[in-house]
Amino acid sequence: MMRVFTGVLLAAAISVCLAQEAPPAAEDPVLEKRVLTLSEELRCLVCQNQSLADSNADLAVDLRNQVREMMQQGKSDEQIREFMVARYGDFVLYNPPVKNATLLLWLGPFVLLVAAGAALFSYLRRRDRQLPAQALTEEERARARALLGESREER
Amino acid sequence: MTRFLIPLLVFVLIAVFLWIGLSLNPREVPSPLIDKPAPAFELPQLREPGGVIRTADLNGQVWLLNVFASWCTPCLEEHPHLVALAERGLVPIYGLNYKDGREAALKWLDRHGDPYTRIVVDREGRTGIEYGVYGVPETFVIDKSGVIRFKHIGPLTPEVLAEEIMPLVGRLQQ
Numbered sequence: 001m002m003r004v005f006t007g008v009l010l011a012a013a014i015s016v017c018l019a020q021e022a023p024p025a026a027e028d029p030v031l032e033k034r035v036l037t038l039s040e041e042l043r044c045l046v047c048q049n050q051s052l053a054d055s056n057a058d059l060a061v062d063l064r065n066q067v068r069e070m071m072q073q074g075k076s077d078e079q080i081r082e083f084m085v086a087r088y089g090d091f092v093l094y095n096p097p098v099k100n101a102t103l104l105l106w107l108g109p110f111v112l113l114v115a116a117g118a119a120l121f122s123y124l125r126r127r128d129r130q131l132p133a134q135a136l137t138e139e140e141r142a143r144a145r146a147l148l149g150e151s152r153e154e155r
Numbered sequence: 156m157t158r159f160l161i162p163l164l165v166f167v168l169i170a171v172f173l174w175i176g177l178s179l180n181p182r183e184v185p186s187p188l189i190d191k192p193a194p195a196f197e198l199p200q201l202r203e204p205g206g207v208i209r210t211a212d213l214n215g216q217v218w219l220l221n222v223f224a225s226w227c228t229p230c231l232e233e234h235p236h237l238v239a240l241a242e243r244g245l246v247p248i249y250g251l252n253y254k255d256g257r258e259a260a261l262k263w264l265d266r267h268g269d270p271y272t273r274i275v276v277d278r279e280g281r282t283g284i285e286y287g288v289y290g291v292p293e294t295f296v297i298d299k300s301g302v303i304r305f306k307h308i309g310p311l312t313p314e315v316l317a318e319e320i321m322p323l324v325g326r327l328q329q
Contacts, residue, residue, distance in 0.1 A: 046289055062280050066284055087287035088287045
């Protein structure tokens with residue numbers, strides 16, 4: 001009984017594997033590579049956090065076909081990007097262009113980095129001033145010497 | 156004093172940004188098509204096979220373009236509002252049957268009512284791409300000279316119709 005059950009499970013697993021086999025690639029592997037590279041930087045608007053290349057949503061499949069077709073017509077990557085932006089807006093790009101509306105997005109991290117660096121620098125300076133270097137007492141020196149000496153002997 | 160003030164300010168700043176950011180709807184992507192001419196199409200009609208509608212035929216009137224499909228569940232949500240709007244006869248509603256089968260679409264309309272003046276068929280979703288459609292249903296307001304003036308993504312609500320679409324249509328019709 002158990003064996004039959006395992007057999008059925010295996011058969012089911014195999015059929016699932018077969019069913020999920022990748023769709024046949026188009027005739028031209030170079031073109032497919034280009035389609036894939038470009039669709040990786042285009043957003044699938046239905047799933048939003050996946051690229052066109054990753055998504056199997058209906059719209060993503062359609063848009064990949066659109067990209068492929070435009071490439072077959074000899075359109076450049078830039079022209080295809082413009083086509084997508086004209087219809088879906090900058091949001092479709094994973095690399096948004098630098099312009100006034102996106103300036104904060106592009107410069108924000110650097111501004112934060114500089115601000116954090118400045119804050120750290122001034123904090124360290126202030127702490128430095130608050131804690132004047134303290135001279136060691138003779139007793140402490142002796143202890144330090146002993147400790148250092150010991151570790152040297154051990155080697 | 157500044158020891159507490161600075162973290163407090165930082166906290167308030169972050170809270171405000173999160174408040175704004177989290178209350179925005181990420182599904183509502185501003186369309187770059189607003190105030191641009193509606194992409195031209197020449198599409199077969201659903202009810203009269205062989206009949207064709209061109210965008211140029213529709214110039215000279217304010218019209219709504221509603222993208223729908225029989226497989227689209229949220230379309231059911233807005234459909235009664237569209238039917239009610241059609242009964243008032245204030246503005247022609249053109250339907251774009253998006254990636255649907257003819258039979259399925261006709262059956263769906265029989266069952267839920269047909270608010271559309273005319274319906275065009277976009278079997279492959281090409282026109283949808285031209286209009287930047289990514290979530291059915293979507294509704295466009297197009298003015299007399301064929302310029303897109305407004306776009307609503309997702310199911311129409313009575314509020315959107317009463318507060319945004321109909322006032323805009325009224326202004327455009329003058």
